[in-house]
Amino acid sequence: xxxxxxxxxxxxxxxxxxxxxxxxxxxxxxxxxxxxxxxxxxxxxxxxxxxxxxxxxxxxxxxxxxxxxxxxxxxxxxxxxxxxxxxxxxxxxxxxxxxxxxxxxxxxxxxxxxxxxxxxxxxxxxxxxxxxxxxxxxxxxxxxxxxxxxxxxxxxxxxxxxxxxxxxxxxxxxxxxxxxxxxxxxxxxxxxxxxxxxxxxxxxxxxxxxxxxxxxxxxxxxxxxxxxxxxxxxxxxxxxxxxxxxxxxxxxxxxxxxxxxxxxxxxxxxxxxxxxxxxxxxxxxxxxxxxxxxxx
Amino acid sequence: xxxxxxxxxxxxxxxxxxxxxxxxxxxxxxxxxxxxxxxxxxxxxxxxxxxxxxxxxxxxxxxxxxxxxxxxxxxxxxxxxxxxxxxxxxxxxxxxxxxxxxxxxxxxxxxxxxxxxxxxxxxxxxxxxxxxxxxxxxxxxxxxxxxxxxxxxxxxxxxxxxxxxxxxxxxxxxxxxxxxxxxxxxxxxxxxxxxxxxxxxxxxxxxxxxxxxxxxxxxxxxxxxxxxxxxxxxxxxxxxxxxxxxxxxxxxxxxxxxxxxxxxxxxxxxxxxxxxxxxxxxxxxxxxxxxxxxxx
DNA sequence: GATGATTACGGACGCCGTAAGCATA
DNA sequence: TATGCTTACGGCGTCCGTAATCATC
Numbered sequence: 227x228x229x230x231x232x233x234x235x236x237x238x239x240x241x242x243x244x245x246x247x248x249x250x251x252x253x254x255x256x257x258x259x260x261x262x263x264x265x266x267x268x269x270x271x272x273x274x275x276x277x278x279x280x281x282x283x284x285x286x287x288x289x290x291x292x293x294x295x296x297x298x299x300x301x302x303x304x305x306x307x308x309x310x311x312x313x314x315x316x317x318x319x320x321x322x323x324x325x326x327x328x329x330x331x332x333x334x335x336x337x338x339x340x341x342x343x344x345x346x347x348x349x350x351x352x353x354x355x356x357x358x359x360x361x362x363x364x365x366x367x368x369x370x371x372x373x374x375x376x377x378x379x380x381x382x383x384x385x386x387x388x389x390x391x392x393x394x395x396x397x398x399x400x401x402x403x404x405x406x407x408x409x410x411x412x413x414x415x416x417x418x419x420x421x422x423x424x425x426x427x428x429x430x431x432x433x434x435x436x437x438x439x440x441x442x443x444x445x446x447x448x449x450x451x452x453x454x455x456x457x458x459x460x461x462x463x464x465x466x467x468x469x470x471x472x473x474x475x476x477x478x479x480x481x482x483x484x485x486x487x488x489x490x491x492x493x494x495x496x497x498x499x500x501x502x503x504x505x506x507x508x509x510x511x512x513x514x515x516x517x518x519x520x521x522x
Numbered sequence: 523x524x525x526x527x528x529x530x531x532x533x534x535x536x537x538x539x540x541x542x543x544x545x546x547x548x549x550x551x552x553x554x555x556x557x558x559x560x561x562x563x564x565x566x567x568x569x570x571x572x573x574x575x576x577x578x579x580x581x582x583x584x585x586x587x588x589x590x591x592x593x594x595x596x597x598x599x600x601x602x603x604x605x606x607x608x609x610x611x612x613x614x615x616x617x618x619x620x621x622x623x624x625x626x627x628x629x630x631x632x633x634x635x636x637x638x639x640x641x642x643x644x645x646x647x648x649x650x651x652x653x654x655x656x657x658x659x660x661x662x663x664x665x666x667x668x669x670x671x672x673x674x675x676x677x678x679x680x681x682x683x684x685x686x687x688x689x690x691x692x693x694x695x696x697x698x699x700x701x702x703x704x705x706x707x708x709x710x711x712x713x714x715x716x717x718x719x720x721x722x723x724x725x726x727x728x729x730x731x732x733x734x735x736x737x738x739x740x741x742x743x744x745x746x747x748x749x750x751x752x753x754x755x756x757x758x759x760x761x762x763x764x765x766x767x768x769x770x771x772x773x774x775x776x777x778x779x780x781x782x783x784x785x786x787x788x789x790x791x792x793x794x795x796x797x798x799x800x801x802x803x804x805x806x807x808x809x810x811x812x813x814x815x816x817x818x
Numbered sequence: 819g820a821t822g823a824t825t826a827c828g829g830a831c832g833c834c835g836t837a838a839g840c841a842t843a
Numbered sequence: 844t845a846t847g848c849t850t851a852c853g854g855c856g857t858c859c860g861t862a863a864t865c866a867t868c
Contacts, residue, residue: 227595229525230833244848257834259849269602276848277842284602291598295591299523302587306565306580383679526858540823553859555824572823573867 227268229299232292234261238274239281239289294383297360301386301501304362308503313365316511317346319355320368322455323472324496328392329368332514340510356381359499366511367499372397372470375493388506390516392496395472398484402465405483412488424467426450426458523564525595528588530557534570535577535585590679593656597682597797600658604799609661612807613642615651616664618751619725619768620792624688625664628810635806647723652677655795662807663795668693668766671789684802686794686812691768693788694780698761701779708784720763722746722754 237247238258248255265288266273273285281289316336320329333345350358355367360382371379378389399413407413450458456479462469463481472494473484498515500506533543534554544551561584562569569581577585612632616625629641646654651663656678667675674685695709703709722745746754752775758765759777768790769780794811796802 227525227599229523245846254835255848256836256850260833263849269599271602271606279848284605287601287605288598291594291601295594298587298591298594302584303523303565305583305587306567309580309583310567383681385679541821550860551823552825552861556858559824575823 227265229296231261231265232288233296234258235265235273235285236289236292236296238262238279239285242279244279297357297382298386300357300360300362304360305501305503307362308501308505312505315344315346316366316509317348317364318366318368318511319348319350319358319364321352321355321370322349323494324368324370324392326368328496328515332511335514336510352381356387356499359387359501362501365500365506365509366515368392368496368515369499370472370494370496372492373495375491377495379495379497381499386502387499388502390498390500390512392498392515394493394495397487397492397494398471398473399487400459400462400469400471400479400482400484402463403481403483405468407485408483410485413485414489415487415492416489422467424450424458424461424469426452426469523561525592527557527561528584529592530554531561531569531581532585532588532592534558534575535581538575540575593653593678594682596653596656596658600656601797601799603658604797604801608801611640611642612662612805613644613660614662614664614807615644615646615654615660617648617651617666617725618645619790620664620666620688622664624792624811628807631810632806648677649723652683652795655683655797658797661796661802661805662811664688664792664811665795666768666790666792668788669791671787673791675791675793677795682798683795684798686796686808688792688794688811690789690791693783693790694767694769695783696755696758696765696767696775696778696780698759699777699779701764703781704779706781709781710785711783711788712785718763720746720754720757720765722748722765725751725754725765725767 233251234247234253234257237250238244241247241250244258244262245255248258251258253261262274269284269288271284272282273288274281318329318333320326329347333347336343337345346364348364352369352371355364355369358364359367369379369381371381373379375394376391378384378391399407399415401407450461452458458469459479459482461467463479470487471484473486498512500509500512506512529547530543530549530553533546534540537543537546540554540558541551544554547554549557558570565580565584567580568578569584570577614625614629616622625643629643632639633641642660644660648665648667651660651665654660655663665675665677667677669675671690672687674680674687695703695711697703703713746757748754754765755775755778757763759775766783767780769782794808796805796808802808
């Protein structure tokens with residue numbers, strides 16, 4: 227098993243195409259084919275079904291392992307780079323709904339204490355944010371997700387990155403006004419399991435489905451790949467589906483009502499992710515965020 | 523970064539010698555030298571100090587990541603192998619103090635329900651046991667360790683292997699009779715932090731040191747690498763040091779007294795480790811152990 | 819001076835790309 | 844028929860081993 231082969235498998239599984247994987251990795255499609263074939267031969271079983279290109283159960287499992295292995299290696303590289311050089315810049319990535327008020331407060335404090343520091347902020351979905359911390363593209367990521375109360379969200383292997391709890395907010399379901407559940411004081415997610423959901427990766431709706439979707443592999447009725455909250459809410463208002471959001475961070479929106487989730491017991495949680503290096507721990511931004519965080 | 527290079531680094535760091543690493547991996551010492559040099563060049567910093575051969579902080583960190591990466595790849599390989607073939611044999615490895623009475627009970631039940639099944643049992647220390655589950659050498663490992671009450675012991679990345687809690691027992695310090703603490707109803711480990719400890723990897727004393735040893739990197743006065751409990755207790759009786767053990771599983775021993783650990787709150791915990799495959803979950807042994815386990 | 823890591827160099831193997839083959843929409 | 848994965852084959856690069864060099868105990 228070689229890393230090159232794992233990268234190939236992962237790209238093929240994620241992109242659903244040998245050709246696309248080849249382009250992404252900078253090989254010819256022939257090379258990708260050979261790499262995947264080598265893996266399959268070595269492991270003695272098919273990993274990807276062709277035409278259409280879909281992973282077998284074994285391939286799916288291996289791709290999962292491969293993703294974690296490659297992520298850890300990214301982290302390792304970044305950590306070693308951090309060990310030697312010192313940063314004169316702070317780069318942050320944040321998920322759209324990840325309690326930004328905390329971030330801007332911390333940044334203002336940071337700026338006033340060090341006016342010369344170059345600061346970069348960008349938004350991305352949680353998966354990309356994690357990848358960017360791992361690869362060293364940014365120094366910290368403010369990611370959000372859904373979890374049990376005062377329980378960490380698990381985006382990557384626990385312990386791989388340093389995670390600081392920042393905030394928790396009640397979870398609500400955004401529904402079109404007039405929906406049967408409109409007006410309820412609280413809602414059980416099981417009651418909505420067959421309802422049309424809007425899956426919006428940028429808004430941390432992905433992991434909930436996998437954790438609480440009673441029906442695995444059900445393809446969502448609508449996927450919103452943007453990161454614009456008003457657009458998402460407009461989709462909800464139009465009756466195209468329900469969306470899972472934190473109670474805070476967005477004002478009212480015409481035609482949309484928010485009903486708190488009361489079962490299962492879930493919260494919207496925000497965490498700050500950095501490398502597990504001393505340098506990261508001592509980042510002024512991290513310090514500031516920590517002192518401001520509402521959670522211990 | 524290539525897996526081959528990571529394997530080389532890990533072997534060099536663990537064995538403290540390029541030559542020994544070369545023998546272990548089946549290369550010449552020259553090849554190992556080139557592989558480590560390649561890593562160092564690629565990462566732009568020294569990973570291993572020569573003469574004597576010791577890892578730099580960067581090397582230590584990378585070796586840690588390398589170990590986890592390689593372990594995960596072992597697990598991946600084993601899982602895929604399990605997915606295709608069915609086992610006609612049950613192989614178990616257990617740590618010496620890992621609640622063996624549960625194991626033998628489960629094995630007896632297993633034997634009576636399936637007299638033809640070939641069963642293999644072996645003992646090893648926790649680190650080796652984990653490696654053997656990962657590499658597929660055994661189907662399950664009964665490992666013990668020290669943790670907080672009803673808190674899992676973390677030997678590997680959480681989620682990498684399937685872990686079933688089996689039993690917990692109070693933790694005691696084994697001391698020579700007549701020791702100043704002899705007769706106390708309970709002891710605070712901090713009071714013993716500077717005492718001479720006997721480190722016995724086979725008896726799960728390793729991780730406690732790293733977790734609660736106030737003085738990191740202090741070399742223990744005595745290391746017992748065997749797995750024979752009477753020998754260990756004889757060492758204690760001779761006044762060569764104290765040892766951390768579970769309260770159960772060993773009767774009295776002449777010249778040794780056991781004082782319960784009351785602070786920090788720690789227990790001796792036993793868990794059953796298997797691959798995270800359906801096959802492993804359905805192993806009769808696992809089922810039997812589960813139903814017998816005193817923990818939920 | 820001996821043990822053990824590094825450097826130099828040649829040969830073999832592996833891997834990728836080009837191009838032809840082939841299956842499926 | 845066209846798109847896209849597979850197979851065949853040749854060249855290039857890489858990596859390992861042998862052997863000489865060098866440093867440290």
